[in-house]
């Protein structure tokens with residue numbers, strides 16, 4: 055199904071160019087077909103996943119009409135197959151809700167992974183992320199019996215994430231440099247030091263596993 059769909063829409067994209075990309079984007083925002091989203095996520099600018107305030111996918115075209123060459127379609131088909139193998143044996147429940155509702159329901163047997171918008175960075179998700187949200191997240195994570203891992207940013211060559219020192223300092227922090235290829239211009243692309251905040255240490259995890 056994925057192969058036939060991408061071959062058909064890829065050929066149309068090669069023929070009609072960006073007009074076909076925007077037709078599929080309009081269709082997806084109306085109907086929400088996951089195959090359209092797969093196409094858009096692979097033909098949009100820099101693979102960015104962004105929604106506007108109306109919850110509509112609004113990323114521009116990648117300007118590569120010949121995007122869906124045979125080898126690329128095969129790669130995507132294999133990725134979907136690997137995902138299905140890895141995930142379809144478990145029953146998943148996806149809940150769209152404010153984080154506070156979900157985190158307060160967690161128990162000591164749970165592992166919580168939080169990846170909120172980065173405070174103080176250009177959070178152009180369809181809803182913004184405020185200091186109040188960061189404090190609210192801190193309050194619920196500080197009280198949880200579950201283990202948590204929080205993704206946030208540490209610093210870049212211009213600024214640092216002050217909440218790491220003001221709010222999250224009691225927790226275990228791991229940092230890793232990451233280079234973002236998001237900016238339209240080369241000059242906007244730079245490295246950032248990412249951080250993982252945990253309420254347990256990897257060592258603790260190893261010990262408990264033994």
Ligand SMILES: C[S@@+](CC[C@H](N)C(=O)[O-])C[C@H]1O[C@@H](n2cnc3c(N)ncnc32)[C@H](O)[C@@H]1O
Nearest residue numbers: 151152153154169170171179180181182183187
């Ligand atoms: C960095 S993105 C998550 C990306 C995702 N983990 C991924 O890998 O594709 C941050 C997400 O937090 C969501 N968000 C913002 N405020 C929220 C809130 N109060 N409760 C729950 N989710 C929120 C945004 O809608 C956005 O999808």
